[in-house]
Amino acid sequence: MVQTRLDAVRLDGAGPIYDQIRRSIRDLVLNGTWPPGTPVPPEHALMEQLGASRMTVHRALVQLAREGLITRRRRSGTVVANPPASHAMLDILSIPEEVERLGQRYGHEVLMREDGRVSAELALRFGLKRSEKICHLVTLHRADDKPHVLEERVIHLATVPAAADEDFGTTPPGDWLLRNSLWSQAEHAISAVPAEPDDARLLGIEAGEACLLIERRTWNQGAPVTAVRLLYPGTRHRFVGRFGPYGKV
Known part of the structure; x- marks a missing residue:
């Protein structure tokens, strides 16, 4: 299993913070840097790395899940989803x-x-x-x-x-x-x-x-x-x- 680097998630300064987080993770998934099964950093780690609130990080991850790019599981954490x-x-x-x-x-x-x-x-x-x-x-x-x-x-x-x-x-x-x-x-x-x-x-x-x-x-x-x-x-x-x-x- 590929290990994620937290510093790979970066803000680009364009638009709302939650959407910057969403785009950054989306691009890591779509360009293959984070292949299916890769663990996504937990919310608290993303909060500390990006200086964002829990609500902002949570909103970004929820949107990524709706787009089918990540799978969120209560006990085992969040991972990059298999492509449809x-x-x-x-x-x-x-x-x-x-x-x-x-x-x-x-x-x-x-x-x-x-x-x-x-x-x-x-x-x-x-x-x-x-x-x-x-x-x-x-x-x-x-x-x-x-x-x-x-x-x-x-x-x-x-x-x-x-x-x-x-x-x-x-x-x-x-x-x-x-x-x-x-x-x-x-x-x-x-x-x-x-x-x-x-x-x-x-x-x-x-x-x-x-x-x-x-x-x-x-x-x-x-x-x-x-x-x-x-x-x-x-x-x-x-x-x-x-x-x-x-x-x-």
Whole structure:
């Protein structure tokens, strides 16, 4: 672990003191002087070094945490955060491949599975007909044994009957569908949502923390194939799309 030099944090004399502290630490992080995992000097040390009040130093660190540049922990102190993972915004990606592209080890666990008719709750959440027969799955995907994304998925058994005989223990649902079903149309939406308490516990984050919710549905010649909700911790991920005047490039 890289040890920080307190004298690396300097005031440049431009603007409010808290913002000078924020910019100085931000630049140390972004230029690689303080890589991920580097401990950030405690508030009292920064106060003494910079001649600033506790409130001023605290305000700077809170803002850096909001920007996702540092992670503040009550017992273990403040460290430089890992950079958010980047993902292609509109592609239907394999989550194992997504994790491997980050240079991390992939793993998954099917937390819940129910087959049968659609419940009233699921019908409302996914816009389904109560008469449909579906496979309902909740899967936690991990990267280096840490929660990466929480997936809730329904698979339409009338369109993909083979899903009824698959346990998804070896291959996660999304990858299994990519290999064993066809789709001709997809609908894709991204929104920002606060983490519900149960979801936050599974993702290892605080309840109410900002998350990115990806909702996707696919059809094959008008027949529904699957609908999925992917919940990503917002501070760990960002989604990127590149396109030109005639579509994606």
